[in-house]
Amino acid sequence: MSGRRPDPGTVRITAGEQPARRGWEVWLAVILAAAIAGTSAAAFAASGNGSRTEAETAADAPASELRLGYFGNVTHAPALAGVQNGFLAERLRAQGGTKLSTQVFNAGPAAIEALNAGAIDAAYLGPNPAINSFVQSGGESISVIAGATAGGAQLVAKPEIVSGTQLKDKVLATPQLGGTQDVALRAYLRSQGLSFGPDDGDVTINPTENAQTLKLFQDGKLDGAWLPEPWASRLVLEAGAKVLVDEADLWDGTLAGKPGQFSTTVLVVNREFAAAHPQAVDALLQGHVDAIGWLNDAPAGEQAAVVNAGLKEAAGAALPENVVTRALGNIEFTPDPLAGSYPKLLQDGVDAGLSKPADLTGLFDLAALNRILAAGSTHEPVTAAGLGAE
Structure with a gap:
């Protein structure tokens, strides 16, 4: 109904008057009443009082595709192994037929640009580009949903x-x-x-x-x-x-982790994608945890072979065995993003003139990760250090 005001010449019916209605007027009243009822029902459903909201309904729909960015670096071994061994694609496909597509980047700022432009949905990258994106967007661009590697720089x-x-x-x-x-x-x-x-x-x-x-x-x-x-x-x-x-x-371990441990690579997701497709994010995290578990359990030779195959696919060439072995020896694979170290990482960026002071509260969303870790009993819960959900 439009709620339009009556014309000045319209006859007003005062309270108590009930003029007789002609047949066509009765039918008109019935039609109008039905329209009003339908509109009210729709409004009631949209309000969430009797049905699901449009956002909730959209979030139930499986994502047709998840576009993932990563680098051709050993510090991105969870991505390399996750792609090579099919952990990521299989979890996404099982979630609802979601297809995994990948794009290789050289460094974090380029991956962040792609995330912010909507060209990819999630990415493995270093903590400082994640911090910068979060700060510059006022906390609206990305969430850190897991750690990937520590050390290796x-x-x-x-x-x-x-x-x-x-x-x-x-x-x-x-x-x-x-x-x-x-x-x-x-x-x-x-x-x-x-x-x-x-x-x-x-x-x-x-x-x-x-x-x-x-x-x-x-x-x-x-x-x-x-x-x-x-x-x-x-x-x-x-x-x-x-x-x-x-x-x-x-790194002496006083901020996060243990002595010598520092965050090198984390897994982040575009917030709009996460809100629209939480099940796809869960599936991505499950594949990510699978990959980390495999890397930590695999024999050294098998681990190096799979990572090297991933490097060849991502960067176009495999590496000598001694290079891969030395590189892997400097890295720890962990889902813990070491959140307690992020205020220092931000301050280092500020001191270098590359960031501005900011509140990092809300940067992390580790609730889904901790739920998956608890179900698998493979790792202790990880903390957001007061900077987000856990």
Whole structure:
């Protein structure tokens, strides 16, 4: 009904008057009454008082596809093994026929751009790009739903560089501006009293794709790089670099985890996708936990073979066995995102001029993960450290 006001010339019927109705008027009244009843019923259903809301109904529909991003790095081994061994695809298919499609990225900021643009639905990436996306969107873009790996990042340099102070006037690389290793390098340089401004800094930092970093280091055009695995191992074993800083030595376990443990890779999901398809997110998490369990239980040789096959598919080439073995030895596979360390990670980004101060409350949504972990009895519940649901 429109609720339109009557014309000025319309005859008004005062209370108590009941004029006789002609036949067509009776039928009109019946039709109008039925229309009103139908409209009221629809409104009642939409209000949630007698039926499900539109959002709830939509959330029941299986996702036709889940688009997942990850990197061709050993630090993304849960994604590599999850794809190679079919853990992710099988869980999604069983959930309701959801198809898994994948896209490979070089570093976190590029994956975040794809997430924010709706080009992918979930991604494995480093903690700092996840923090930056959350902060810049006012908490609306993504949720961290699980950890994936801890450890596996090093600052490697020319053998003659044996202390941080010797990095003055040197040229260093990181995978991408604002990425987790980029922030870690800048925080370390600050701790050594070194600046890194674009024009007059003590150290030049060139964000560079990992494969190009290896070539530039071999050609003598870089003095070092802060890299995730397997790239740190490649520079050591294939280009003669030495480890100047193992990032594990910078974490004493007081913020989260245990000494030497720091978050390298987490699993995040686009919030709109998660709200529309919670069952698909559950299935993704189940496959993710399956992959971590397999990595932790598989014989070393089988583990390395599957990860190397995943690297070949993602990056176009397998790695020498000694590189994969060294890289895997520096990494721990865990669903714990080590949430207690995230305020420090944010502050490191702020100090580097790459982030702004913010409240990280709501960044984590670990409730589904903890439900899956409890059902499988494979891992203790993980904490959001007061920064979200658990």
